[in-house]
Amino acid sequence: MDASQCSVLVVADAQNSDDSLSLLHTTFSSVTFVPTHTDIVGILQAHNRNKDDGSATLVILDDSVFSKVDLFDTLDSLRFALSIGLLQHVAPVVYSSSQSTDYMLECLDHGAVNYILKPLRQDVVTTLFLNTLRESIRQRRKDHHQQSTLGTHAKASPAEANSDSSQGKVWKAFEQRLQSLGDVNHNLIYQSISNFFKSENTISRSDMKKIASDSDLRLKTRLCTWGFAPFDLKNYELLQCAFLVLKHVLALPELNDYSVSDGDLYDFLFDVANMYQPLNPYHNFRHAVDVMQSTFYFLCRIGVLSLMDPQASPAPATTDKHPGCYDWLENDATMKDLITPLDALALVLASIGHDVGHPGVNNMFMIRTATPLALMYNDRSVLESFHAMVFFNILQRHCFRRLTEWQTTAKYTRFRKIVVQSILATDMGMHDDYVNKIQRQRERLDTSPVDVSNNDRAEEEIILICGSLIKCADIGNCARPFPVAKEWAEILQREFFAQGDLERELGLSVLPINDRGKIPLEDFQLGFKKNIAEKLFVAVANVLPDMEFTVDTIESNCTVWESRKQNRCGLKSADEAAACDNHAPKTGASDDHSGQASDQHQVSKNPGETQMHDDPPHATPNQQQPSPTGLCGQKDDSPALNQDQDLSNKPGGRKKKNKLSRHCILQ
Ligand SMILES: [Zn+2]
Known part of the structure; x- marks a missing residue:
């Protein structure tokens, strides 16, 4: 490559820029000036798109036409676009008088x-194209490494396995086929990522x-409480939360x-945060941080990690033993012996990335509308x-x-x-x-305890x-303190309704849960508790x-x-409220408003209330079946489950009621 194969895009003020x-123009055949505030x-x-010759573009950013913040935002946007393959062979250069x-x-x-x-200066102009060349070489090396990963490792395997003279012959027979597969993988992955995401950073x-x-210190204190409520946090504070947990x-x-390094960790988190869709009411970076905090908190509760804030109250004991x-752990081992720090890191990382790129609609929508992702993953756990x-x-x-690079290690x-x-489990x-x-795991542990040395x-x-x-973290907002849980439930309902609006516009049938005004919030939550949350949390607690x-x-x-449901229905008893379910699907927007009014009444009547609620995050199998009766295709026509009685009859059920556990509500 020489300067003739390189084009230049100059972001400057054409009127006032220096001569x-x-x-x-003396060195480059293609020089284009664009004003600032352009979609660079x-x-x-x-x-x-218009060139396929692999030539490169030098982007000269005259910093006199940018504020410092805008300049850095522009550079960040370019770096992000390059990192996900949205752009290739582009070299940004800052042009400034600041020394x-x-x-x-x-x-x-x-x-x-x-x-x-x-x-x-002329001598600088003459060598400018080397910047693009250097970037192109760096990018080619990176691409080559990624494309040849499969081939490299496939070649290594027979070499390790055989020491005779036929070493490598097997690989040669497969090389072309495996290389083609590597190319397909590469193209599929990078096109998926680059086409799916926006180029603008949030x-x-x-x-x-x-x-x-x-x-x-303030954020650490919040991260160490089960009452973590991230609603007032700005994006950069959410990112700082994730940074603090990972650090x-x-x-x-x-x-x-x-x-x-701190800088590398921030770089990673910028990419993660920017790949969440900010327009989603629920499935955005805030939800990711919320799930990460829950996972972190759970790992602390089961004794695998320690809280980061030394001032934070220790978790209340659930049993008379240490967390x-x-x-079911042999030889006095603890969960800290079973789940290693690297396992904990993997799980915390999975939590922050578990919904990356979520489009704000559920799997069933993706499948019904035959989106490319549904085709790619054969309708199975598409998102x-x-x-x-x-x-x-x-x-x-x-x-x-x-x-994360391929290696033949158990780690x-x-x-x-x-x-x-873990991500697929969600x-x-x-x-x-x-x-x-x-x-089944609980039953297995009863009959066969775990020896942590048995890998x-x-x-x-x-x-x-x-x-x-x-999974508990993903739907964990139903177990948060009530005001927090209620806010999450309302946010989630907004996303469900948005999907319903979209389905209606596309002429698709709309499930009651996605239909505005069909399911009152209380029924939505109680149905979720009964059909989804309770059995998971009980099984995990066992x-x-x-x-x-x-x-x-x-x-x-x-x-x-x-209680709120009774207020909404204007009824006195739980039985009457249960009967009210029969009318729930028929209630309209006005019922929703009356339910909201009763919420306010309830809160003002019980200002010290710290209880928590149920909250359904994702579409469920039952939700995916159209139902004339309401949430999850079932009527909520049974009184609240008496869990102590019910669970005591199950093998491996909870042995005793934890009298201290409610203390966590106050954290
Ligand atoms: Zn999620």
Whole structure:
């Protein structure tokens, strides 16, 4: 490549820019000036589409036409677009009169490949194309590495297995076929990612400067409570929450080999955050951080991790033993011995990435409308498969590369299993199957306790437990303190209604749960508790008794929902309220409003109330079946379950009521 194969895009003020920029014409045949506030990524995308010769584009950003924040945002956008393959062979260069070293480094930090001082000189212009060449070489090496991963490892295997003279012959016979497969994989993955996502960032490095100096302590305190309510947090504060949790986990001495710089960790989180759709009412980065906090909190409750805030109250004891001391662990082992720090890191990472790229509609919508993703994944766990694929790619592109690049180690295999299987476990279409697995696990643990030194057995149980924990975290807002849970429920309902609006517009049938005004919020929550949440949380608490607080708080919340339902129906007894279900699907928007009014009445009547509620996050198998009767295709016509009586008859059921567990409500 030489300068003639390189085009230049200059973002500058054409009227007032310095004359030295005209020197560019002496070396480059294509020089285009565009004003600031232009969709630079869009222009470059169009430019890329029109050429297939692999030539490169130099983007010169004259910083005199940008505010500092806008300049960094532009660089961030370009870097993001390059990182996901939306752009290729583009080299951003900052053109400035500032000689501040800090500023120069900041520009490089935001993705500039070079920094040129004004005015432009001929000798500088002559060598400018080398920046694009360097970027192209770097990109080609990266692509080659990714494309040849399969081939490299396939070649290594026979070499390891055989020492005779035929070594490598088997590979040669397969090379072409495997290489083709590698190309298909590469194209499929990168096209999926680049076509799916927007190029605009919702959060950038410059936003992080808004973090107040004392905010870390404040955020840590919030992260260490079960009452975590992220509704008032700005995007950059949410990102800081994720940063603090990951930094805390990565600080474990056992993870020294995987140490990550703060800058690299932020880079990773910027990409994760920006791949969540900010327009989704529910499935956005806020939900991801909420699930991550829940997972982190659960891991603390079962004794695997410690709370990051030394001032935070210790979790109330569930049993007379220390957290994580369970009768199904042999040799006095604890959960900390079973779930390693690397396992915990994998699970916390999976939590922050488990819904990445979520479109705001459920799997059934994706399947009914034959979206490319549904075709790609054969209608099976469509979104979860997509989330797992995209997220693992993000991990590979960032500071977790060492953990996620293919290698013949048990650590890699287990790390990938936990990340991928945990994300797949969040498919609510498989909810009942997963609950059955947990129930069978409890029976297995009764007859065959776990020896943590038995790696195969331990891994089998760990992967199931990690899936259980992320599932509880994913729908865990139903077990949050009531005001928090109620807000999540309302947000989720907005997303369900938006899908219903879309289905109606497309001429598709609309389920009651997606139909505005059809299902009152209380029925929505009570049905979710009965059909979805209760059996999961009970099954998990039977395996992990320290999780029993979630069952207790869900029960408490249901009392509030029942009470609100009675208020809505203007009835006095639970039986009458249950009968009211028969009319629920027929209620219109006005009923919804009256329900809301009764909420306010209830709150004002019980200002100190700290109970929690039920909340349905994802579409469920039952929700996917059109039902004339209401939520989940079933009438909520039974009185509240007396769980103590009911569970005491089940094998391995909860042994005793935890008198202390309600203390967690007050945290
Ligand atoms: Zn989720």
